[in-house]
Amino acid sequence: MSNTTMTLTLQIWRQRSANTPGSMQTYKLEGVNEHMSFLEMLDVLNAKLTKEGQDPVAFDHDCREGICGSCSMVIDGRPHGPRKGTTACQLHMRTYKDGDTITIEPWRAKAFPVIKDLVVDRNSLDRIVASGGFVSVNTGVTVDANATPIGKKNADEAMDYAACIGCGACVAACPNASAMLFTGAKVGHLVKLPQGQVERRGRVLRMVEQMDLEGFGACTNHRECSEACPKEISFDAIELLNLEYMRAQVTND
Amino acid sequence: MTDAKRPGRLSTLARSTIGAKIVMATTGVILVGFLVVHMLGNLQVYLGPDTMNHYAQTLKGTPALLWGARSVLLVGLVLHVLAAIRLKGLNNAARPQEYAVGRRYRVTSSAARFMLLSGLVVLAFIVYHLLHFTVGVTNPADFNLHEVLDVASQTWVRNDNEQLLAKLPAELVRHDVYSMFVRGFQNPLIAGTYIVAQLLLAMHLSHAVASMLHTLGLSKGAAARERNINIGRAIAAVVVLGNLSFPIAVQAGLLHL
Numbered sequence: 023m024s025n026t027t028m029t030l031t032l033q034i035w036r037q038r039s040a041n042t043p044g045s046m047q048t049y050k051l052e053g054v055n056e057h058m059s060f061l062e063m064l065d066v067l068n069a070k071l072t073k074e075g076q077d078p079v080a081f082d083h084d085c086r087e088g089i090c091g092s093c094s095m096v097i098d099g100r101p102h103g104p105r106k107g108t109t110a111c112q113l114h115m116r117t118y119k120d121g122d123t124i125t126i127e128p129w130r131a132k133a134f135p136v137i138k139d140l141v142v143d144r145n146s147l148d149r150i151v152a153s154g155g156f157v158s159v160n161t162g163v164t165v166d167a168n169a170t171p172i173g174k175k176n177a178d179e180a181m182d183y184a185a186c187i188g189c190g191a192c193v194a195a196c197p198n199a200s201a202m203l204f205t206g207a208k209v210g211h212l213v214k215l216p217q218g219q220v221e222r223r224g225r226v227l228r229m230v231e232q233m234d235l236e237g238f239g240a241c242t243n244h245r246e247c248s249e250a251c252p253k254e255i256s257f258d259a260i261e262l263l264n265l266e267y268m269r270a271q272v273t274n275d
Numbered sequence: 276m277t278d279a280k281r282p283g284r285l286s287t288l289a290r291s292t293i294g295a296k297i298v299m300a301t302t303g304v305i306l307v308g309f310l311v312v313h314m315l316g317n318l319q320v321y322l323g324p325d326t327m328n329h330y331a332q333t334l335k336g337t338p339a340l341l342w343g344a345r346s347v348l349l350v351g352l353v354l355h356v357l358a359a360i361r362l363k364g365l366n367n368a369a370r371p372q373e374y375a376v377g378r379r380y381r382v383t384s385s386a387a388r389f390m391l392l393s394g395l396v397v398l399a400f401i402v403y404h405l406l407h408f409t410v411g412v413t414n415p416a417d418f419n420l421h422e423v424l425d426v427a428s429q430t431w432v433r434n435d436n437e438q439l440l441a442k443l444p445a446e447l448v449r450h451d452v453y454s455m456f457v458r459g460f461q462n463p464l465i466a467g468t469y470i471v472a473q474l475l476l477a478m479h480l481s482h483a484v485a486s487m488l489h490t491l492g493l494s495k496g497a498a499a500r501e502r503n504i505n506i507g508r509a510i511a512a513v514v515v516l517g518n519l520s521f522p523i524a525v526q527a528g529l530l531h532l
Contacts, residue, residue, distance in 0.1 A: 033376075035375060045375075046375050046376075096374065096376075096378075098376070098379065099374070099376050099377055099378040099379040100379050100381075125375075125376040127374060127375055127376060130370055130373065130374050131369060131370055132368060132369050132370060132371050133369070195378075197366075197383065197388060198365075198366035198370070199366070199369035199370040200292070200366070200369070202292075202293075227287060230287075230291055230292075230293055231287060231291065233292075234290070234291055234292050237368065237369055238292075238369055239292070239366035239368075239369030239370065240293075240295060240296060240362050240365055240366055241292075241296065242362070242366070242387065242390065242486065243387065243482070243485070243486040243489050243490070244380075244382070244383035244387050244388070245383065245500075246380055246381060246382060249381040249382050250381070257497075257500065258495055258496065260489075261489055261490075261492050261494060261495060263293070264293055264296065264297070264489075264490055264492060265492040267291070267293045268293075268297065268492075271287075271288050
């Protein structure tokens, strides 16, 4: 295993708090190992900044294995960086070469206010889920597995929509900062299952209402969201959301 | 009643972003349908003055159809523009601070990103086009041309004698749309304006049709989306090439008085 190291120029958005204006700051970082993940590279930068008595760069991270949806940064103009279907934590420095300049900034949306540097408040997505993205189940004994038969196709589609990790890259990528891919995925994974039928109508109406209240934009079918999605949620989610919404407006079930 | 809290119906539809998209898509279907019919109707100019003027006379002779279509189109256009302005406002507000570094888009097109711009140019063109050929205020000399039916030979003959035209019964006079059409496009400035407007219409339609099919739920799956993008481009190409042929044919002398 080779151990190529590189020197990078990083341009990073620094913003002390939600109410202070931010700006891009330039940092030179030497000795970046090609096997590091993008976040490990930022750890190295932060260790250096801390040693120099400077404020480290704040960024969200948790699992670092691509499933928690915490990491949220626009790298060189693309949410999660250049690789398709890859979160920032799973992006490795071998993607870059010695001497590269990399720009990093937070998700930009009214519904995602910056807390500090690269950290944004994504509670708006949680509030959309809380408004209807669940099934109400009275607790009791555990139901036998496969007690409710579900067709293969529906099970697959529900699973694909359920892959959404709620990172918000779709919003960050959308020219209109729309959250319709996210909301569509959350509506979609429940509507494909028998358990999701009972609250079907109210769910989509309330979730769309909440999505609009949060100040997300409207989809104009650019399809940038599904291209940026680290879980590659299909753009079908938005069509499904439109249809479910229309259906809810005209039915009474 | 399983849902404890159910939001209302049409009120939520009208206010929601998805409602605005549905308005854009359904009015879009009406407007695209009109564009196709309008272009096909105008192709009759290649069949000569008599066919073209007879077509115009027929349309004017069925006021219920004419004004019915015009009202639907006007309402459709107004709703389309209002929904577009509302969506643009919402979308601008959804990202108050732009990215510091220019974004690298992966799949969207310039046509999709500049829909409002192309739409506004097309809207301005529609106003001009109506003033030019429907109301006849921009070039009245080209507009006020008529034909009179020569009863003996049953042929229509150009007649610009306004006193005579005023006296004749309506069924013996018809608008000389063919001459208006040719004289209009003989002016290079007017021909150029129409050509530029049509190119922007092509840009608008190339995103509009696929987008509207998607909103209406007709493009499930990547293959269907790809197909709809091609359908959109094909419709844009057919409508605009047909329309572009008119000023070009006049300028090239293929259509003449």
